[in-house]
Amino acid sequence: MMKVLHAAAPDLPVLRFETQKAEENIRPDMWGYDNDGPRVFIENKFWAGLTEHQPVSYLEKLAAYNRPSIILFVVPDAREQILWRELCRRLQEAGIAATGKNTLSGPITLAAATATGPVMALASWTRLISALALSVADDPFARNDLAQLQALCEAADIDAFVPILPRHVTDQxxxxxxxxxxxxxxxxxxxxxxxxxxxxxxxxxxxxxxxxxxxxxxxxxxxxxxxxxxxxxxxxxxxxxxxxxxxxxxxxxxxxxxxxxxxxxxxxxxxxxxxxxxxxxxxxxxxxxxxxxxxxxxxxxxxxxxxxxxxxxxx
Incomplete structure (x- = not known):
């Protein structure tokens, strides 16, 4: 994962990661820490919209530590450009400039340095899983975890039939x-x-x-x-x-x-x-x-x- 992140934020040190941790009004899916605090937020998305605090509050939280940092959104391939437009629009509405917008060749396909300090970046599930798979080719347990993650991505296909539940038809x-x-x-x-x-x-x-x-x-x-x-x-x-x-x-x-x-x-x-x-x-x-x-x-x-x-x- 550090190899993936270094493509957009090369100054990051080696980090430890935690999941499902909340502070104040933010709850990223994954946090990356060094000894001085959080340096990375990773937000996993399929088809749900952004919360009202994404990405602005997340960027402000990272910026408070005044060290190289990054917020990464991981999304389905078909949603890359759509979600990136929405992220940039929210930065503009908050008066936060984003410069040096790049299209990268690795798992992180889009990245921009923000005026608050952290880098905002986006990766697709397909490219991310492929990159991680190369790094764990000799680890059967990690390969099994990635296989389950790939199956989750396939199950989250927006065109897949979703069984009808009572709440779907009783919500007026x-x-x-x-x-x-x-x-x-x-x-x-x-x-x-x-x-x-x-x-x-x-x-x-x-x-x-x-x-x-x-x-x-x-x-x-x-x-x-x-x-x-x-x-x-x-x-x-x-x-x-x-x-x-x-x-x-x-x-x-x-x-x-x-x-x-x-x-x-x-x-x-x-x-x-x-x-x-x-x-x-x-x-x-x-x-x-x-x-x-x-x-x-x-x-x-x-x-x-x-x-x-x-x-x-x-x-």
């Missing part, structure tokens, strides 16, 4: 949450229509097995038509948000024509855009901890920003 908060999101989408579209950002022009709601929403059209001349709403496949695949706007490849949706206009805007505004199967999807990030009116207005404002990117005022 989930349908209430989905209905609340539907109401937010409907209200934001109505507000954008009233402000001449969007038009409905007889377009109807649309739902299928993997999404719930409606068709809309941008109101400027020759504006493209899009679908907007809860997209479960995109939510599962990218984890950015539940709400998405999708441009189809048709003459009505004009995904190919919209892509070169929206990608530079998305890069400037730190918005997530995905292009696959000739469709362009924009993540409509929600604001947290606000009342319904504020969430609706922010969402309608995002429609306006997208409209301006597609057809700048005065163009």
């Amino acid at each position: 908060r989930m349908p209430a949450f989905v209905l609340q999101l539907n109401a937010i989408v409907q209200a934001s579209v109505e507000l954008a229509v009233s402000e001449n950002i969007l038009t409905l022009n007889g377009l109807k709601p649309q739902a299928s097995w993997n999404r719930i929403g409606r068709y809309i059209k941008f109101s400027f001349e020759n504006g493209p038509g899009v679908w907007v709403g809860l997209h479960f496949d995109l939510w599962k695949q990218y984890g950015e948000t539940l709400l998405w706007m999708v441009f189809s490849q048709t003459d009505w949706g004009r995904a190919l024509q919209s892509k070169p206009l929206l990608e530079p805007w998305a890069a400037r505004e730190d918005k997530f855009v995905a292009f696959q199967n000739s469709e362009l999807a924009i993540a409509l990030n929600l604001v947290f901890g606000e009342d319904k009116d504020h969430v609706v207005r922010r969402l309608a404002g995002l429609y306006k920003d997208i409209a301006d990117a597609l057809c700048p005022p005065g163009a």
Whole structure:
């Protein structure tokens, strides 16, 4: 494990490791110690989201010791870029600069030095287990432990069937949450229509097995038509948000024509855009901890920003 960590933090000394230890508001899965205190936090993730204290409180805890240190997140391969974006976004919101962002060749695929001092890094389960396996080739007990860990990773596959439990169907908060999101989408579209950002022009709601929403059209001349709403496949695949706007490849949706206009805007505004199967999807990030009116207005404002990117005022 020290060989893995040295790729991103070469100044670390040899450490001892402990698990399931909590202090104040942090509880990393693994701690790495030298004689002067913690130097490494390792957080193991599969598909659960970050806690409210990750990564900022963890970095602040390590930084208090004023010695070379690192926080490492271990995630499924498919989640590397998604979780890294969220980690960097949280640093930005906390006013913590991250410099020297690198893509490394070993198990640690992404790393950045933070203004607080510690390095923030990310590794995939696949690469980490492969690297550890090379180091314990002659240790049958360690190989057995890694085999069990590999089996755990396979069992945590997000596409694997999960047996249905009573709590899955008796928790009424989930349908209430989905209905609340539907109401937010409907209200934001109505507000954008009233402000001449969007038009409905007889377009109807649309739902299928993997999404719930409606068709809309941008109101400027020759504006493209899009679908907007809860997209479960995109939510599962990218984890950015539940709400998405999708441009189809048709003459009505004009995904190919919209892509070169929206990608530079998305890069400037730190918005997530995905292009696959000739469709362009924009993540409509929600604001947290606000009342319904504020969430609706922010969402309608995002429609306006997208409209301006597609057809700048005065163009």
